[in-house]
């Protein structure tokens with residue numbers, strides 16, 4: 001059984017890892033540089049804003065940021081860093097809820113589109129991004145490439161991380177294009193902490209088709225936030241979609 005609310009208070013409290021991992025200053029600087037440039041001085045909207053890992057430094061850069069977020073526990077963590085006046089947040093589902101006004105950029109990072117577990121919801125998310133954008137506006141999606149080359153026929157689980165005190169294990173349901181990520185954290189005693197999250201993985205080509213259904217063209221795809229070319233060996237991508245003007 002996967003917990004129905006993986007983004008509960010316990011997860012929210014331990015989400016931020018200041019200065020390391022996804023909070024590494026260099027990674028955040030690159031992310032914010034690219035998003036600020038793509039915003040072109042306009043207002044931006046983050047789908048699934050979480051604790052404000054990206055939104056807070058983007059706001060500090062002078063960009064006007066609004067968020068949509070389902071978990072009130074994650075929003076509470078954000079509120080310790082930025083109040084409602086600095087970063088307004090609408091509580092709701094990024095596939096359906098509306099934030100007031102129009103934006104030059106909507107972004108959805110750190111594989112979070114896969115938290116929507118059906119193709120229908122993922123397409124709805126693209127349509128919801130389009131609904132929020134000005135003419136010619138952009139939707140940026142950061143997403144991993146499904147790691148299925150590591151999964152031999154007949155096997156359903158892959159260890160994706162094996163570090164002191166931490167093991168990451170993915171279990172696949174390839175028929176339904178789903179993966180459950182298990183994060184085991186432990187010390188020297190018998191106790192371990194397990195966090196699980198369910199995802200519907202998406203191939204880049206399917207993502208492009210979802211974008212097209214919502215009226216976007218792919219403007220650019222790179223392997224990271226600095227514009228490194230995307231190749232067959234890339235593990236993830238930053239895809240920039242632009243609302244078609246036709």
Ligand SMILES: C[S@@+](CC[C@H](N)C(=O)[O-])C[C@H]1O[C@@H](n2cnc3c(N)ncnc32)[C@H](O)[C@@H]1O
Nearest residue numbers: 007048049050053069070071074093094110115
């Ligand atoms: C991996 S975190 C990413 C948070 C933040 N964007 C970041 O980069 O650190 C995923 C976030 O997505 C939120 N989330 C999951 N499904 C959502 C949905 N359908 N609508 C809005 N937020 C959602 C979770 O509550 C969680 O805060």
